[in-house]
Amino acid sequence: MTELLSFPTFLRMIAERSAAFRAAVDAAPGLDADVPSCPGWTLYDLANHLSEGDRFWAHIVRNTAPGDERPSKDGLAAPREREALIAWLADSTEQLLTALREAGPDRGCWAWWEPLASSHTVAAAARRRVPESLIHTYDAQLASGAPQELPTTEAVDAVDEFLATVCTVTVPWPGEPATMDYHAAGAGSWRQTVDAAGSRSTRLTAAEAAESKPTAAVYGTASEIALLMYMRIPADSLRIEGDADLIQRLQNWG
Template structure:
């Protein structure tokens, strides 16, 4: 996926999230985010986008931007978030993806392309959260296979390069996207990921997470779905909390 496609995804998922949030109402619980209300969910996403809006034009070595003041009033929050979405997507669209920018962790997510991709998946997963809050039944949302597979791969860029609490291998297989990942967790070595191993069905793994890209995407981000988990399920839980 290219830079412009990620920005389109941000707009798409923010619009759908807003519609779901209005349907649910600010005080509705978010089943997929325990202890959060819809107001908390929107404040979280809007606050992240406000931070990105002010940090995007800053040099990597500059001082940290001020923390954004997120409105508490529901109507004001929604209007404020609308402005953040417009400004962030316009700012990302006007910035070359290789442009380095300020980041809380030097060298991590320090260019506009990284932030566009991160926001695309941040808003996609939280759109799903909002739809769970608004739905009387399971939401009908299905993510595009290419986008969902990209979200699985992006997770591995976010996981810390550190040993885990358990050792073992996990095979993630997104069949409709033609993608698979063999994840090796170790108590003594950093996490290792082998992308698109050949003939994934023939590979041995201590645990497997198999399904459509949509299903595996939800599984690795800890959201309910239809992925089939077999083998040592505790390893999959370790990956989610790593």
């Protein structure tokens, strides 16, 4: 079991990545710039999506409990003028951070994921918003022509959180049982196991990683592994051992 980062750390990461997102919006040639990693979206569409998500989760942590029905979004659209949009983004993030601080990490709230490795709490919601800001900042930087490597600490937790929240499910895997190992250089290793019981993951020790014989294994930096999981870079841009098609099957299954 991986020791989680602290709740204040998640809040700091949200604030920092959101500020980086606004900087990318400010640096872009225009709000109509295409986002290569989100086909069909402009930079405005991406900004509207991120701000909508911040406001949506602010509402969730203030007003919902585990087991509630999925709440409705407010339907408000972000302004289309750049300066006003940047101010709207900042206000959206502040609404989220204020709601998270006021609720505290242990309060229960609605969540869309199965409460197996990741709980239905405000702390888990805050953790989920970090990769949202992290990956979409990368998207915005692509649109502005200046993509940057993901910060290592955020990238490592994004990998761990993705496996715990998105990939830990009881939906039966439709193929033969398989194991997928992810090795982030200097940052750790994980194993995802899929079978009739669903999907689950564990953090591997250095000795376990060295001795493991998975169905497939992928090697890269923490940034590359996180971007691969969020389908921002192709699997064949990384070193893969074993059944290289397993990554595509996992992505199609998800």
